[in-house]
Amino acid sequence: MTRQFATTNVLVYAYATIARDRHEVARQLARDSGESQTGAHSVQVLQDLYVTLTRKAAVPVPPAKGRRLRGAAPAPSDLWGDRPTWPATR
Helix, strand or coil, X not given: CCCEECCHHHHHHHHCCCCHHHHHHHHHHXXXXXXXXXXXXXXXXXXXXXXXXXXXXXXXXXXXXXXXXXXXXXXXXXXXXXXXXXXXXX
16 A cells, blocks of 8 residues: 655644635545555654744744644544544654
8 A cells, every 4th residue: 555644734734724725635645645544744744833833933833732733643533523633653
């Protein structure tokens, strides 16, 4: 099975709604890879996601939620809401 590797940018845009056009594209990519069970991400990408969301974002995510997001693979719906999730990398 071919895996679709998600970069930090895809995860950030899927989470953030500021860049609406990129957000929609990232969500669709994530939704498609989640439904087909082909999505993947690395520990480095999850670490970058944490730093981006908790330190670099215009409205930072609280560190506790950032830690839950970083450790969530797949991310539970109570953390992401209607945001996409990815299966864990094998």
